[in-house]
Amino acid sequence: MPIISNKNYTVYRDLVRNGGDTISFFGGEYRAGNSPVDNGDPSVGSVEAGSHTAVHRWIGDPTQPNNEDMGNFYSAGYDPVFYVHHSNVDRMWKLWKELGIKGHKEPTDPDWLNASYVFYDENEELVRVYNKDCVNIRKLNYDFIENSKEVFPWRKSRPARRSKNSQVEPTGPVETVDKIKFPVRLNKILKVKVKRPAVNRSEAEKAKANEVLFIKKIRYDSGKFVKFDVFVNDKVKPGEITTPCDPEYAGGFAQIPHNDMRNMFMGSSARFGLSELLEDTNTEGEEYATVTLVPRTGCDDLTVGEIKIQLVPIVA
Template sequence: MQMPKIFDNTESPLYNVNRNQDNRPPAIIDLGFSGASDDLQKVVNNLTVMYSEMIRSVNSTLDFMGQPYKAGFAPSPGMGSSERGSHVAAHVWVGNPKNKYREDMGNFYSAGRDTLFYCHHANVDRMWSIWKTLKTDVPKDITDPDFLNAAFLFYDENKQLVRVKVADCLDHRRMGYDFERVDIPWLNYKPPRKAAKSKIQPISKGAQKPEDLFPLNLKKITRVLVPKSAKGKADEVLVLENIETDSTKFIKFDVFVNDEDDNAEELDKAEYAGTFAQVPHKTKDKKGKSTISLRLTELYEDIDVADDDTIVVTLIPRSNGDDVTIGGIKIIPSPPRSG
């Protein structure tokens, strides 16, 4: 879980001085931006983040891939879990905090100046290829012709413009390459189960109803009493609606359910429901707006949720909470898992 050493050889063209010097090898990456100082804690946090964004919090194809963006739509309709978690974390972790825009990797406009960017994004592709092989109940293919026929122009190795459709890229092996098979330590990494039944009664103190809080500016840790669609262990998703952010800032917040303590350094627990994070853009249009869904079904099993008709959702801002406003919060039955 370190930057590969090949990128840290100062004699090599792969080296880039515009990186966070504190995060050179052997520093362990902190995918959850948990701020954990203990390396072992960082490792288990990382495994939890990966398991959550690949499996546990994903109810539908679009939860993973992101919302559709079609002609006439407002820009940035919403990131999927494959984009807004570990992908963002690696960008911001590598970028140099001493530079105004955390260049190179820490900002959208400059990320491509770092050789690590290409390796990082090849790895994001690899995560997609692994996700497609997972034996979960979520369909893995998008059949919408708007998606399959969307086309992009690239220069090929002979400097000729070529048009490539999304449908041409769904199987990377057709493009002549494959990924090395390596162990996937997060694949079966479930957070430790709770020993006692999780009831809201002792933890609802200080939690408020959504109608008294939303729209919510996420300045501080906030606990919300959210009504469930059905009591107890139901197949449900948590929806955070109309999340408005300042797109020029690094934003991150985490979501927990029925959590008794707010120990920000620990993500490896059954109550962790998911993450929202974004890479800053240097852009004139400063407003980003999106909605995310987090599946709760497995979480309910892991915390052994009681037969309550309400849960307590804790929202923990990690970076620039002042620049986040969440329009609404609700729990609904898991929508059909169609592609």
């Protein structure tokens, strides 16, 4: 699949399919006083998890010992492209907000609004910047020069619905998730059936809550690049390959390494929006979803502690 169309599907996944609510888009909450690692593994947000991490990995130089500069936390900011790249992450935030989809709401918690950071300005003076001052980018005296959201090719990049006669029921037994002994090591493909909270939801029910797949308590060596992909209800015929442009591809979990944290294990989790995926794979009526985790790199000692599907209320 050409990289250019693949890219549009990735952005659609980041901004629409996997970013259906505040935490799914921005990521889990980090609170002062809680250690990130012990804090119940806050999830990665879709604004960061897909295209953002892929670009870090793609630009990082594989001939350097730690994929410098963009491919490692300590060195990413040495590359001038880092600032362009993160401006685009900021732009993705704006686009997500302006899509006008119910549930696309910024956090309103005062702890978040009043969180602050210090930076040096152009005069080498220390300045404190609050989250609440960054919500409205016009206050920051810049904008992105685009006024028609309709022009973005990714907006039309919802994967095409799979035709029923191209689907086959998988052969061979697949364990249900309650039979799996967690934590499970992802040194090989893991395929499990996960019970869904509801089947055949009406449009009114879908407007009230998103169906979300949670991969929780992921523990990984933060000194290396890790990535696994997640497929749901993949029923393509044997020999056919499911690509990131197909509806069965839920997304991936990927982390850029910290060079100074080799053999230090970090906790995280991931969320994947299922509502559109189930529609597009003709599987809304199935009691179980078949979830496949495919390790791609660095997963030999990565473990997963929990897999479940829940309804996440959509806050108006």
